């Protein structure tokens with residue numbers, strides 16, 4: 001069994017009867033969904049919230065019942081992949097272009113589980129270019145603002161045209177080889193008019209399921225969950 005399959009399937013152990021499950025996007029979570037589909041066939045009752053059109057399509061093929069955000073009060077658990085995972089369980093996500101819905105779902109979930117093969121583990125975030133979702137209306141000015149932060153943004157292309165996200169936006173892949181202050185960078189990027197969100201997921205993962213040097217599947221856990229929004233005004 002390959003690492004992606006091993007970690008992807010392990011996450012299914014945390015899904016219990018009647019849960020609302022955030023369904024992530026990518027080739028690792030593919031294995032989570034495939035196993036969930038089998039368990040649903042055997043009688044497991046869950047409802048899924050997909051984080052992308054791609055995942056929605058896959059979940060439908062697997063007959064996983066889906067619900068929509070506005071029909072539920074909260075998500076019990078979200079399972080998703082990552083492009084980089086730091087020692088403090090901070091993440092870069094969005095390699096598949098689904099970062100916005102992934103962050104919305106992760107934020108609404110009581111528990112966020114990340115499934116990541118050993119190639120995703122890093123000491124410091126930044127080798128993977130940080131995806132930033134922007135509105136097409138203001139691409140050049142947004143790029144200039146981002147450059148002022150010392151970052152080199154590149155418009156993501158697909159088949160010779162700009163890649164379009166499920167939300168109708170563009171992605172800038174931002175080279176920033178050593179992210180020294182991820183929290184600050186996440187906030188600074190999101191303050192730029194034209195930026196919708198970025199792929200830094202700081203303090204959000206409760207558990208990372210990965211593989212150690214001995215090829216054993218291991219669980220790395222964070223003590224506190226930061227999903228709730230802090231009260232900012234009264």
Ligand SMILES: O=C(CO)[C@H](O)[C@H](O)COP(=O)(O)O
Pocket residue numbers: 024025026027028029080081082083092093094095096097098099102
């Ligand atoms: O953030 C993501 C999509 O936007 C994915 O979770 C991330 O790119 C990891 O994908 P994979 O499991 O295919 O390596």
